[in-house]
Amino acid sequence: MTAQRTLCLLLTLVMIAAGDLKATAQRLVTDISQEIVELRYDFAGTSLLLFGAISPPARKGAQVDLVIGISGPVRPMMVRRKAQIGGVWINRDSARVDAAPAYYALASTRPLAEITSSRTLAALSIGPGHLPFAVEGTPTPGEASAFRAGFVRNMEKKGLYRFGEGTVELREGTLFRTDIRLPATVPEGVYNGQVILFVDGMAATTRDIAINVEKTGLERMIHTLSRERPLIYGLMSVLIALLAGWGASLMSRK
Numbered sequence: 001m002t003a004q005r006t007l008c009l010l011l012t013l014v015m016i017a018a019g020d021l022k023a024t025a026q027r028l029v030t031d032i033s034q035e036i037v038e039l040r041y042d043f044a045g046t047s048l049l050l051f052g053a054i055s056p057p058a059r060k061g062a063q064v065d066l067v068i069g070i071s072g073p074v075r076p077m078m079v080r081r082k083a084q085i086g087g088v089w090i091n092r093d094s095a096r097v098d099a100a101p102a103y104y105a106l107a108s109t110r111p112l113a114e115i116t117s118s119r120t121l122a123a124l125s126i127g128p129g130h131l132p133f134a135v136e137g138t139p140t141p142g143e144a145s146a147f148r149a150g151f152v153r154n155m156e157k158k159g160l161y162r163f164g165e166g167t168v169e170l171r172e173g174t175l176f177r178t179d180i181r182l183p184a185t186v187p188e189g190v191y192n193g194q195v196i197l198f199v200d201g202m203a204a205t206t207r208d209i210a211i212n213v214e215k216t217g218l219e220r221m222i223h224t225l226s227r228e229r230p231l232i233y234g235l236m237s238v239l240i241a242l243l244a245g246w247g248a249s250l251m252s253r254k
Contacts, residue, residue: 028207029053038216045184051177064173065115065198072103073189079151095147100133102187107164107178116201159183
């Protein structure tokens with residue numbers, strides 16, 4: 001009987017301890033200024049404000065960091081390497097990038113190397129060197145790494161990949177905010193984001209967010225027509241071109 005009472009007491013203590021841990025565990029409360037981005041004819045890019053709070057605050061003296069990643073729709077793309085032949089630069093080698101995000105933005109409170117280990121970053125697919133896409137059509141791993149780095153550089157130049165280490169503002173270890181920039185060339189689709197809370201270098205909790213980037217109005221109608229009714233779209237394009245040429249010829253005669 002004593003053994004049974006002892007076992008019950010131990011189980012009760014374990015349950016109480018688990019409840020205490022659950023009660024004191026941090027959670028993220030996040031929001032974004034705009035969940036739907038409309039791509040109109042005059043769209044020139046926009047900035048989204050992502051903000052939130054850590055509740056409850058981490059224990060006193062703990063190192064608190066946040067890493068935010070926003071990833072756009074994935075698609076296969078080509079990357080090419082130029083070579084100088086006879087004094088002229090031409091595209092010589094190429095490789096296929098399989099299922100790479102068409103947009104990627106990273107923001108953090110500090111440089112990633114100061115927040116956590118490279119192994120943790122790789123496990124969470126955080127940072128330019130750990131994005132989850134493969135390079136195909138290269139003979140050696142070294143060539144694949146070179147093409148991968150070149151692809152990331154090209155996307156950075158286009159403004160479609162952004163790495164903002166140290167751009168998350170954290171106040172009193174509780175409130176945070178950062179800006180997410182979407183360029184004018186941002187593609188349509190669903191953008192998935194993740195906010196990761198690190199406490200003393202360990203991932204403590206995460207919060208998912210979603211952003212819809214979509215064409216609206218006339219742009220949406222034209223896009224849908226070109227995808228779902230390509231024959232009608234082609235005929236309309238030819239007709240509009242003919243009418244435009246005819247109108248221009250009339251104006252020139254006057």
